[in-house]
Amino acid sequence: MTKVTAQMSVSLDGYYAGPRHSGDGSWIDSAEAAGFFRITRWVIDAMAWRERQGFAGGQKDTNSDIIAETFEAAGAYVMGRRMADGGEVPWGEEPPFRAPVFVVTHRPRQTLVRRGGTSFTYVTDGIASAIEQARAAANGKNVAVAGGGSLLRQVIEAGLLDELELHVVPVVLGTGMRLLDAGLGLADKEAIELTPTRVVHTPGVTHLRYTVNGRAALVLDDRGSGTGEPMPADGDGA
Template sequence: MTKVTAQLSVSLDGFYAGPRHTGDGDWMESAESAGFFRVTRWVTDAMAWRERQGFTGGEQDVNSDVVAESFGAAGAYVMGRRMADGGEVPWGEEPPFRAPVFVVTNRPRPTLVRGGGTSFTYVTAGVASAVEQARAAAGGRDVAVAGGGSLVRQVLKAGLLDELELHVVPVVLGTGLRLFDADLELGEKEAVELEPTRVIHTPQVTHIRYVVRGRAPLVLDDRGSGGGPTTTTG
């Protein structure tokens, strides 16, 4: 059964990149880039990631196994336009996805076909349409929301996300692009509930997989109301 999944590397304080780069300078030299590469260092060190990019070297370890697993599970991808534009040149003629990619955008563009089975279809009808098209193209495998963080929030907000995996890196960035913020538009007494189903710890990163249970009201218990046992100190 096809699942819609997402995964992101985040700092302990919840950032997936440094402060947003809005200038005309080189993104690679920006604070956004510095934060992003700090929390994804475990990925770029992994042999499975390097092989997928056409590079040599890397570590064959648990982190590499996690990367290989994620590539193997995805039958199609959904991606934001900013990520697609930024990666178009660096990914080259054979991008690492090797599957159809559906790009959420408000700027039409013909489908871009690349080598290795990767194609980029630009969807202007919204995130739900992109997910639906990706499901149809996934061949029973997962639809992976590749990001960025804003797109992951859109999919979560729309109730379309089945599974979320966070790769929590032991670093505090202090500021930057936060994965979860107010544009989820949760009510004052509402939350998105998740259930952890797997935790893998390594020295570089802790991988935590969640099933998304969806929006639910926050229900207060009767703690302190006098209806149950009390504890006194003195």
């Protein structure tokens, strides 16, 4: 059965890149890029990712297997416009997706057909529509939300994501673009519950996969701790 899935590499503090680049200077010299390349180093080192990009070399290891499996499971993609535009030149004539990609945008554009099975269809009537079109095109495989982060956050906020895999990289960035942030629109005493389905650890990255169960009220449950306040969480050292 088709699931709507997503995976993203994040730092231990939840950032997928440094602070968003805008204005002067090139992206590659930005703090956004420095953070992004630290977080995705394990991807770029992996043979399965390099193959898809047409690059030689790389390591054939557990990380590479996970990337291969992720590509293989996706029958169609949903993507944000900034990511699609940013990738257009580097991905070239034969992009790594090898499947239909539905780009969520406000600016219409004609479908772009590339070699190897990749096409980019620009969807202007919203995220849910893009996911439905991708579902129809996925041939029973998964619909993968490719990114970027703000699109994925919108998909989660809308309750449309079935499975989330975070690749947690052992670094703290302290600042940058965070996937799971206030944009999720959760109220006080409201949460999104998940069920872990797989944990795979390698030295450079820990892969945490979850089924997304959806929003739920946070009902107080102190498990009969008796005191109501066994261990207050915060101390200001004052």
